[in-house]
Amino acid sequence: MSDPTPDALQRLLDHREIQDLAIRYCRAIDRHDWAAMHALYHGDATDDHGSLFQGPARAYIDWLPSIAHKMHATFHQVSNHLIAWRGDRAEGEVYVVACHLKTGADGQEEQVITGGRYLDRYTRRDGVWKFQSRKAVMDWNEVQPSLRRWPLTGAHGPQDPAWDFFEFLGK
Template identity: 50%
Template sequence: MTLETLLAKEAIRDLVLRYCRAIDRRDYAALAALYHDDATDDHSPMYCGSAAGYLEWLPSMLETMTVTSHMVQNHLIAVEGDRAEGEVTMVSYHLTKDEQGNDVEIIIGGRYLDKYEQRAGQWRFSHRKIVMDWNQIQPSTCQWDSPLVAGTPVGARCDSDPAKAFFNLLTFAS
């Protein structure tokens, strides 16, 4: 494996990690910077089309979620010049409300099927497709007032997140 291939793979892994952080912190400017202008995103059946359209649609869907946490695991990447493909195993957690206003957890295990391109020295998504392998939908087991977690900082969106005041190098785009 060449040094160029190793550097490409590391840049692509970083791209995928930045996606997870940006979506969970609702950093839409950072998300937009991860896709090429002509990229597509397939989160069927909820959304399938241009990445620009996905980024327009996404805030309305995420507003229904109290918490999201996207975690990636195995990441296979094949690189050929300025093109690459990746299969990323992931688990995503969503805390939302049901029709009666009760907290519900939606946990999805699946994969991102990605196509990446390097343009002007930048690796970005050219196409992203989600595949669900399993899920759990259940009443929430979160205990925000438990003595075991009392006083622990809670994640939030961009400027309200504890990371904003903690980091100097890892900043938010919006």
């Protein structure tokens, strides 16, 4: 087997960096780490979460705490990340399953599970890939009473065990 070309190596590095954006997005939103979330988007980026929010990504992130505080726990998981490039621009479609534990209108805990996709545009500026625009597409959802049997051990922000546990992975 011959050595890969520099372009092929760069493409692999770019692919991994873009996939990492989606993973870090999940972690930031689930931990309510709004500073980490801001770092994933370019300053002029946009976000479209349908009827929930459409507009500048900075405003989206600033809006998130107004709904996130209602969730006892969230869990976003991404997969099937397809990416295409043209120079310092790329597009991606990434599948997501998002689980939310919250108090329902009747006062009982309920699980909201959503399956969908993120349609992303990325740009590389100063050698760093970030979101330029993100559109959330909901393909299905399910709301049901929570069947939780054990106490929650994860938390949002500094109360989460990961906050103080990691030395180099970060908060």
